[in-house]
Amino acid sequence: MQIDAVITWVDSSDEVWRNKINQYLDKKIDWDNKRESTRYNSINEIEITILSILKFAVYIKNIYVVTDNQRPHNFLKLKEKALSKGVNLELVDHTVIFRGYEEYLPTFNSQSIETMIYRIPKLSEHFVYFNDDVFLIKETKPEDFFQHGYPVLRGKWKKLKENIWYKKLGKKIKKKNKVSHLEAIDKSAKLIGFSKRYTFHHTPHPLRKSTFESFFKENIDLEVLNVKFKFRDANQYVPQGLINHLEIKNKTCVMESNLSLCYIQSYSFFKVRKKIIKANIKKKKVLFMCLQSLETAPQKTLKYILNWVDDRLDSNFANDL
Numbered sequence: 001m002q003i004d005a006v007i008t009w010v011d012s013s014d015e016v017w018r019n020k021i022n023q024y025l026d027k028k029i030d031w032d033n034k035r036e037s038t039r040y041n042s043i044n045e046i047e048i049t050i051l052s053i054l055k056f057a058v059y060i061k062n063i064y065v066v067t068d069n070q071r072p073h074n075f076l077k078l079k080e081k082a083l084s085k086g087v088n089l090e091l092v093d094h095t096v097i098f099r100g101y102e103e104y105l106p107t108f109n110s111q112s113i114e115t116m117i118y119r120i121p122k123l124s125e126h127f128v129y130f131n132d133d134v135f136l137i138k139e140t141k142p143e144d145f146f147q148h149g150y151p152v153l154r155g156k157w158k159k160l161k162e163n164i165w166y167k168k169l170g171k172k173i174k175k176k177n178k179v180s181h182l183e184a185i186d187k188s189a190k191l192i193g194f195s196k197r198y199t200f201h202h203t204p205h206p207l208r209k210s211t212f213e214s215f216f217k218e219n220i221d222l223e224v225l226n227v228k229f230k231f232r233d234a235n236q237y238v239p240q241g242l243i244n245h246l247e248i249k250n251k252t253c254v255m256e257s258n259l260s261l262c263y264i265q266s267y268s269f270f271k272v273r274k275k276i277i278k279a280n281i282k283k284k285k286v287l288f289m290c291l292q293s294l295e296t297a298p299q300k301t302l303k304y305i306l307n308w309v310d311d312r313l314d315s316n317f318a319n320d321l
Contacts, residue, residue, distance in 0.1 A: 188241030
């Protein structure tokens with residue numbers, strides 16, 4: 001079985017991109033204001049993601065990085081390293097996957113972009129989708145993502161947000177059209193006919209191209225609905241959530257409650273150290289790590305994390321600080 005990797009990425013430090021996004025915003029982003037810009041900022045975590053795939057997923061022979069006319073720092077070195085391991089590392093522009101939908105570009109909406117990733121030319125039937133803050137921390141096998149050709153879905157069942165009383169109360173006082181990721185996952189489940197949602201977490205997502213193709217061939221209106229918004233909108237659904245629920249409905253997946261994940265969102269030094277120590281102790285069970293908004297970490301914590309990453313990946317991130 002051939003398995004590819006797909007990573008979506010944006011370089012928010014690019015002045016051209018910054019000017020582009022501000023052209024479409026009523027309230028412009030003040031890039032000098034960390035509170036305003038944090039959701040777009042990064043410290044080149046994508047390099048960690050790519051290196052982790054090269055080291056811990058040696059069966060992956062194509063890595064596609066989806067961008068808006070951008071190139072990650074050190075890309076040529078990364079491509080050279082990939083080639084030395086027999087891996088094709090390739091940039092895929094939004095104009096390629098949005099062919100026929102050019103009227104909706106540029107887009108700054110991850111849900112729109114994720115809806116289109118199945119249209120990457122030469123993408124294999126089986127592929128694993130990575131956000132650029134998710135990476136591997138241990139050697140993996142194809143069976144960690146696909147078994148008997150079916151995707152391994154890591155998560156658990158939960159009530160829809162609309163069926164939880166205190167969530168309903170919050171919705172009544174919520175600003176109109178305010179975007180909620182959980183509600184977008186709920187919408188994904190409801191579109192496939194479920195009255196509850198299978199909640200997935202910040203792990204790599206194994207997906208099948210044919211599932212996207214067959215669904216959107218019969219539901220082109222839902223494809224257009226999800227790609228037409230330049231920014232996240234309350235009418236959208238999470239595309240990988242929709243595909244996961246479709247696989248569950250068709251009984252074409254393996255459901256796994258063990259997330260195998262070390263998830264770091266808060267950057268208190270002692271909390272981070274505790275999580276990493278736990279990940280080391282349980283290393284046989286922990287395959288993935290997510291470092292959400294890593295650029296917000298204090299210098300001491302950041303140095304500690306990157307030293308640990310360097311040790312895992314034989315890299316040099318800590319020295320680049």
